[in-house]
Amino acid sequence: MRKPTDRNSPWLAATGCIASVLVALIIQASPTRLVDGLTIMPTWTLMAIFLWANVRPHFMPPIAVFAIGLTQDLLTGAPMGVWALAYLVSISVFRFRGEDGMPRDLPPVLLRFGATLLLAHGIAFAAGSFALEQMADLQPLVIEIVASILMFPLPAYLVLRRRRSRGSGFIGG
Amino acid sequence: MASRRSTRHDGDQGVRFSRTLFIALLVVSGALIAFDRPASRSAPFASFRAGFTDVSAPLLDLVAQPLRAIKNIGPYWRRQGELAQENARLRQQLIEARYWEDLAYRQRDRIEVYEDALDVESAAIEDRIGAWTVADPRGPFVRARLIGRGSEAGIRDGYPVINLYGLVGRVYETGRRSARVLLLTDLNSRVPVMADRSNARAILVGDNSEFPRLDYVGRAPDIEPGDRIVSSGDDGILPRGLPVGEAVATRDGGWRVRLYSDQAPVDFVWVWPFRRVTPPDQEVEAEIPATEGPLIADQLVIEPAADSSGEASSLGEDADQGAGNGAGDDVAASDGTATEDNR
Structure with a gap:
């Protein structure tokens, strides 16, 4: 019988999922510009959603993706629904499907994440422009995309490494 | 390569997004985008947003505190060599400031005499409300800060927000314990301003760049590079004379403003409970x-x-x-x- 504190416990995985998404959301909204020279912010939230949606799909159903996007909208002051829609569509289109799930090699994961990122930001740009009734600012979106592409290999590598070492899955897998 | 693939046997395979739920969420998202437009946001949406920021502000404030602690590390190391020079410059400014302080006191006394003579009651100068920035999202859709004080501290929509150097923006979404500040650089920001030297009027229009644009300046505006730009108070929402920035000429013949408030991180700000004097x-x-x-x-x-x-x-x-x-x-x-x- 599994103990609640067992590393293989699904509760631990669920806690990890919630904590990582929460931290990503808070970092996304935190006043990092206070720190000198730190002005570029990758989309940590999308990284967390993408990894969990592929490693543990049960933890990232559409309603969770929607709720996370909506929370980000509210925290960042964006019109409600923009990031909710962007994450929902992009994750549903580009998540790994089938019995094999997410590959354990980095390149296909990076490619799939890049496509997810581009689609999510494209939708966010269109939806945000519609909500603002004028063209949204493209520059921060491009910076976010570049920063995310540069930063994503690190968490993806850690996740894949952990999956390989544990044989059957991610935390608690 | 099959051996390098996941071997999930715990029921993860075959996980699909429910089509009905997915479509329903798409519809909800679309409806939210349509009804939560900043230009025509209804009161229930605004109060919901304010309530959410009230709930999240303490958590965000908790996260912001360690960031505040390290915020001066960069400038500190960078400016060690410039400290002596800066100190001398500050002393000079202090001497000049004392002259202006005397002048301000004299002007205040004169204004009081005039107001008594004319029986005019000017707006009471209330204490400014200090607040820390608890969230600073750099999103593509809005340039705004979340501050950790709200209507309980006396903050209302429209109040100007300043930092040590100048105008930062104005409050546009007020909760009980938090408020969102629309920055001068935001796409939706429009502030009537004037050149301090010539009183030439203009509208400061945010365009998400670091240097907001001066519009409606006329064909031959009496503005020169380096002119001090202040709020004109023409809209009655902001008081007259708040320092905004310096005029900068652009290559295409237009004008932009280098904001004074950018001289330091918008970390601690003051909200000014400004009440318009009714003509x-x-x-x-x-x-x-x-x-x-x-x-x-x-x-x-x-x-x-x-x-x-x-x-x-x-x-x-x-x-x-x-x-x-x-x-x-x-x-x-x-x-x-x-x-x-x-x-």
Whole structure:
């Protein structure tokens, strides 16, 4: 019988999922510009959603993706629904499907994440422009995309490494 | 390569997004985007957003505290070599500031004398409300800060927000314990300003760049590079004379403003509980219902001798006031025309 504190416990995985998404959301909204020279912010939230949606799909159903996007909208002051829609569509289109799930090699994961990122930001740009009734600012979106592409290999590598070492899955897998 | 693939046997395979739920969420997202537009946001949406920021502000404040602790590390190391020079410059500025301080006290006394003589009650200068920035999202859709104080501290929508150096923006979404500040650089920000030297009017328009644009300056504006730009107070929302920045000429012949508030991180800010001074003509307008003025004037014309002289006299005064209001409207209209002409 599994103990609640067992590393293989699904509760631990669920806690990890919630904590990582929460931290990503808070970092996304935190006043990092206070720190000198730190002005570029990758989309940590999308990284967390993408990894969990592929490693543990049960933890990232559409309603969770929607709720996370909506929370980000509210925290960042964006019109409600923009990031909710962007994450929902992009994750549903580009998540790994089938019995094999997410590959354990980095390149296909990076490619799939890049496509997810581009689609999510494209939708966010269109939806945000519609909500603002004028063209949204493209520059921060491009910076976010570049920063995310540069930063994503690190968490993806850690996740894949952990999956390989544990044989059957991610935390608690 | 199959061995390098996941071997999930715990029921993860075959996980699919429910089509019905997915479509329902898409519809909800679309509806939210359509109904939560900043330009036409309804009160329930605004109060929901304010309530959410109230709940999240303490958590965000908790996260912001360690960031505040390390915020000066970068500038500290970078500026070690410049400290002596900066110290000398600050001493010089202090000497100059003492002269301006004396001048300000003298002007304040003069204004008090004038106000007593004219029996004018100017807006009470209330204490500024200090607040820490608890969230600073750099999103593509809005340039705003979340501050950790709200209506409980006396903050209301529209109040100007300043930092040590100048105007930062204004409050546009107020919760009980938090408020969102629309920055001058935001796409939706429009602030009437003027050049301190020449009183040349303009509208400061945010375009998400670090240097907001000066619009409606006219064909030959009396603005020079380096001119101090301050709020003009023409809208009645912001007080007159708040320092905004310095005029910068662009290559295409336009004007932009280098914001004073950018000289330091927008970390600790003050919210100014500014209440507009109602002009005398509008005070009269507020006392008399709008429909009464013309009606009384008509009665005077139609029935000149219907009432006693005393009543006619009072009606005549009202009629004058109504005419005064009309004149005031004309003035306002001509102002508006002038603004359009300037454009």
